[in-house]
Amino acid sequence: MIRIDSVTKRYPDGTVAVDRLSLEVPDRAITVLVGPSGCGKTTTLRMINRMVEPTEGGILLDGTDIRQQPVNTLRRSMGYVIQNAGLFQHRTILDNIATVPRLLGTPKKQARARAAELMERVGLDAALARRYPYQLSGGQQQRVGVARALAADPPVLLMDEPFSAVDPVVRKGLQDELLRIQDELGKTIVFVTHDIDEAIKLGTMVAVLRTGGRLAQFAPPAELLSAPADAFVEDFLGADRGIRRLSFFPSAELELETEPIVAADADAETIAARSAAPYLLVTDADGRPLGWSEPDRLTAGAVDTGQLLDHGRPFVPGTDSLRTALDGAVLSPTGRAVAVDGEGRAVGVVSQQVIGDAIRAAHSRAAGAADAAGAADAEAVR
Amino acid sequence: MNGFFDLPSDLQYSYLGLVALHLREGLLPVLAGLVLALPVAQLCVRFRWVYPPVLGVTTVLYSIPSLAFFVVLIDYVGQSETTVMIPLAIYSLVVLVPAIVDGVRSVPPETLAAAQAMGFGPVRRYLQVQLPIAVPAIIAGLRVATVSSLSLVSVGMLIGNQGALGNMLYAATTYHRPALAVNSVLTTAVLGILADAALVLVRRLLTPWMPTKGAAR
Numbered sequence: 001m002i003r004i005d006s007v008t009k010r011y012p013d014g015t016v017a018v019d020r021l022s023l024e025v026p027d028r029a030i031t032v033l034v035g036p037s038g039c040g041k042t043t044t045l046r047m048i049n050r051m052v053e054p055t056e057g058g059i060l061l062d063g064t065d066i067r068q069q070p071v072n073t074l075r076r077s078m079g080y081v082i083q084n085a086g087l088f089q090h091r092t093i094l095d096n097i098a099t100v101p102r103l104l105g106t107p108k109k110q111a112r113a114r115a116a117e118l119m120e121r122v123g124l125d126a127a128l129a130r131r132y133p134y135q136l137s138g139g140q141q142q143r144v145g146v147a148r149a150l151a152a153d154p155p156v157l158l159m160d161e162p163f164s165a166v167d168p169v170v171r172k173g174l175q176d177e178l179l180r181i182q183d184e185l186g187k188t189i190v191f192v193t194h195d196i197d198e199a200i201k202l203g204t205m206v207a208v209l210r211t212g213g214r215l216a217q218f219a220p221p222a223e224l225l226s227a228p229a230d231a232f233v234e235d236f237l238g239a240d241r242g243i244r245r246l247s248f249f250p251s252a253e254l255e256l257e258t259e260p261i262v263a264a265d266a267d268a269e270t271i272a273a274r275s276a277a278p279y280l281l282v283t284d285a286d287g288r289p290l291g292w293s294e295p296d297r298l299t300a301g302a303v304d305t306g307q308l309l310d311h312g313r314p315f316v317p318g319t320d321s322l323r324t325a326l327d328g329a330v331l332s333p334t335g336r337a338v339a340v341d342g343e344g345r346a347v348g349v350v351s352q353q354v355i356g357d358a359i360r361a362a363h364s365r366a367a368g369a370a371d372a373a374g375a376a377d378a379e380a381v382r
Numbered sequence: 383m384n385g386f387f388d389l390p391s392d393l394q395y396s397y398l399g400l401v402a403l404h405l406r407e408g409l410l411p412v413l414a415g416l417v418l419a420l421p422v423a424q425l426c427v428r429f430r431w432v433y434p435p436v437l438g439v440t441t442v443l444y445s446i447p448s449l450a451f452f453v454v455l456i457d458y459v460g461q462s463e464t465t466v467m468i469p470l471a472i473y474s475l476v477v478l479v480p481a482i483v484d485g486v487r488s489v490p491p492e493t494l495a496a497a498q499a500m501g502f503g504p505v506r507r508y509l510q511v512q513l514p515i516a517v518p519a520i521i522a523g524l525r526v527a528t529v530s531s532l533s534l535v536s537v538g539m540l541i542g543n544q545g546a547l548g549n550m551l552y553a554a555t556t557y558h559r560p561a562l563a564v565n566s567v568l569t570t571a572v573l574g575i576l577a578d579a580a581l582v583l584v585r586r587l588l589t590p591w592m593p594t595k596g597a598a599r
Binding site for chain 1: 493496498499500501503506511515589590592
């Protein structure tokens with residue numbers, strides 16, 4: 001565990017970058033430092049590998065002061081990923097990744113074999129091994145950066161706004177990849193970003209820092225959204241934190257209606273039997289949703305698919321969150337969301353009212369859990 | 383006897399002998415200049431305040447006529463090749479020091495941060511990261527320094543047959559053979575072009591990692 005113990009960084013001109021910051025970074029989890037520019041998040045990160053030395057306070061790694069070991073030994077035991085990747089432009093992709101193992105004295109051949117293994121792990125084509133950085137896209141370069149940081153298999157990974165210079169689509173891909181890699185490797189990751197959405201998506205724990213380098217709140221993302229510590233955190237989270245919080249509520253318990261689903265080639269009898277519902281969801285022969293229609297506008301046997309109302313984006317119960325379900329319901333003019341299975345076949349529909357009930361239920365459950373946790377914390381504090 | 387490449391015997395060299403001498407007198411000073419410029423440039427990068435005075439000194443040295451250098455140096459090293467080469471080496475600094483400083487400074491800050499974070503010490507970082515990335519800028523400087531040095535060797539004739547191909551200029555007036563002067567000028571130019579081409583080739587071989595013109599990311 002990394003323990004940041006009342007650390008202050010004051011520059012000779014009097015600027016205070018970090019002000020008496022204390023944090024306990026949990027092992028094998030992603031801890032995100034987030035905040036506006038000038039909040040000292042990068043400075044804090046750089047103090048962990050001693051690229052910046054604190055003015056006061058200290059940092060403990062597994063109980064030992066990080067100043068106890070030679071600085072380069074410390075740095076080689078921590079992977080470091082940086083904005084724009086910071087690759088060595090004069091070395092091939094493979095040699096870039098092999099950098100730290102080579103520094104640690106691993107024979108060239110072995111280091112390169114390890115590098116090739118890592119290229120696969122981060123989703124890079126083996127054909128890129130002999131290329132130079134300028135020949136890669138920004139997203140690919142960033143993957144190389146991650147692979148390079150992982151090459152010596154360090155227990156700790158420091159990431160300084162690694163994905164902020166790439167476009168949103170590539171960024172989402174890189175974030176998903178990081179979560180997947182983290183599932184496999186379980187590193188202790190400290191991740192700096194100014195993007196609160198990124199913090200909430202990636203963080204196991206999120207530390208919100210305010211300008212002047214003081215800690216505003218340190219909490220799991222769901223708690224941050226439900227109980228921001230003060231007006232600054234609330235403001236930083238943005239206007240739609242209620243909606244975003246729904247990402248942490250599962251959709252598995254939504255009660256699905258199967259009644260209002262009809263196949264495109266359904267006969268008049270079937271349609272009539274289901275006409276109690278205000279809208280029917282029409283599916284194709286495989287059961288995939290096509291769109292909504294009022295029952296009396298449906299022609300038996302041959303539905304005109306061009307006349308159907310949009311069904312919005314379907315959600316997968318159990319996999320997607322209540323946020324996705326609500327989004328689907330809001331997008332559809334019928335106010336109903338479509339639930340599908342893994343293959344995209346409609347398994348039910350759910351109205352905004354039902355989703356609303358589920359949200360309220362989830363809220364009260366979360367409040368109960370928070371109370372219990374609070375009691376446990378109080379117990380722990382004794 | 384009057385062939386274009388037949389030289390008067392008091393030049394003491396055959397045509398090819400003079401070419402070899404010219405290359406030695408022109409290239410060795412650049413090499414010496416490079417060896418001297420590397421640490422000086424590193425000092426300028428490390429301590430920013432050193433750079434402006436160093437630039438000032440190299441520029442002033444460059445403005446001193448070679449003849450003035452010769453007069454002083456003859457007392458110490460005589461009318462020798464060394465007397466010619468010392469000023470040439472000093473002149474090369476005015477090009478090489480800024481070239482190396484700019485090259486080393488052109489290394490992106492995130493590359494340096496990454497090197498530091500991966501546990502590169504200062505020496506390793508200089509040799510394995512900064513210097514290799516500065517190679518294109520250093521070679522650009524070497525090209526200017528080399529061509530200029532090769533053309534300046536000729537003034538060595540002023541101190542008595544130490545100007546290699548330049549000695550042919552003197553012989554041309556003594557023996558009323560203008561062809562010798564034409565030969566001297568043309569040969570010097572060809573050597574300059576060949577040396578420049580060789581450096582371009584070296585640059586290509588050393589930097590396979592440079593984006594080629596027109597290639598998109």
